[in-house]
Amino acid sequence: xxxxxxxxxxxxxxxxxxxxxxxxxxxxxxxxxxxxxxxxxxxxxxxxxxxxxxxxxxxxxxxxxxxxxxxxxxxxxxxxxxxxxxxxxxxxxxxxxxxxx
Amino acid sequence: xxxxxxxxxxxxxxxxxxxxxxxxxxxxxxxxxxxxxxxxxxxxxxxxxxxxxxxxxxxxxxxxxxxxxxxxxxxxxxxxxxxxxxxxxxxxxxxxxxxxxxxxxxxxxxxxxxxxxxxxxxxxxxxxxxxxxxxxxxxxxxxxxxxxxxxxxxxxxxxxx
Numbered sequence: 072x073x074x075x076x077x078x079x080x081x082x083x084x085x086x087x088x089x090x091x092x093x094x095x096x097x098x099x100x101x102x103x104x105x106x107x108x109x110x111x112x113x114x115x116x117x118x119x120x121x122x123x124x125x126x127x128x129x130x131x132x133x134x135x136x137x138x139x140x141x142x143x144x145x146x147x148x149x150x151x152x153x154x155x156x157x158x159x160x161x162x163x164x165x166x167x168x169x170x171x172x
Numbered sequence: 173x174x175x176x177x178x179x180x181x182x183x184x185x186x187x188x189x190x191x192x193x194x195x196x197x198x199x200x201x202x203x204x205x206x207x208x209x210x211x212x213x214x215x216x217x218x219x220x221x222x223x224x225x226x227x228x229x230x231x232x233x234x235x236x237x238x239x240x241x242x243x244x245x246x247x248x249x250x251x252x253x254x255x256x257x258x259x260x261x262x263x264x265x266x267x268x269x270x271x272x273x274x275x276x277x278x279x280x281x282x283x284x285x286x287x288x289x290x291x292x293x294x295x296x297x298x299x300x301x302x303x304x305x306x307x308x309x310x311x312x313x314x315x316x317x318x319x320x321x322x323x324x325x326x327x328x329x330x331x332x333x
Contacts, residue, residue: 131250131274133177133207142210143177143253144218151318157271159288159320161327167291168331170267
């Protein structure tokens with residue numbers, strides 16, 4: 072991690088409680104808990120964003136993987152988990168079998 | 173045939189990649205190799221298998237037409253792996269193997285001959301390179317992976333003699 076800067080933010084009581092609960096559960100201080108929640112949240116945000124772009128046909132799977140910080144293998148698993156399937160048609164499959172002889 | 177990372181990974185998971193490499197002239201590009209081998213950090217078996225097959229020269233690494241690759245990256249919002257496969261397929265008029273939606277879209281746009289991992293499995297069985305039982309097992313693995321519709325898998329299972 073790089074140099075530390077100060078970031079002040081007003082938050083609802085419920086969000087502060089999330090940070091406090093996490094700190095207690097993980098036996099870490101609140102600052103560390105907040106950092107970890109932000110990092111996890113950012114990872115989830117990127118995963119959802121790029122899965123959506125992939126589903127919409129706006130990027131390839133390897134591009135989605137790279138932007139979400141995952142390997143292609145992991146991105147395939149994530150896509151399958153949310154029910155994203157290949158759009159290959161029966162006709163394409165039959166043509167493929169023909170091409171392979 | 174030139175394969176992308178998705179298809180390499182799926183064939184490895186279905187335990188037919190090595191047999192496919194012995195039966196077909198399978199090529200990949202360096203960006204595809206890098207994408208799959210990233211999985212070594214997480215000890216994914218497909219990464220370790222690809223590394224071995226490349227070292228044993230059963231799968232060859234081929235050159236990438238860089239200008240065409242960059243155009244694919246731009247036009248279809250692809251990363252280097254997928255883009256390099258389509259670019260190579262275009263340049264050398266090679267059969268392209270991809271199970272990736274965007275890759276298949278690009279292949280259709282450019283009129284490239286296109287296959288996926290299901291066809292490779294069915295073909296291997298038709299050529300008697302793998303047994304019927306092995307083909308059915310491989311298709312069942314792909315079905316469990318959730319990457320293909322059950323309907324497509326069942327069609328393929330029906331074609332396995």
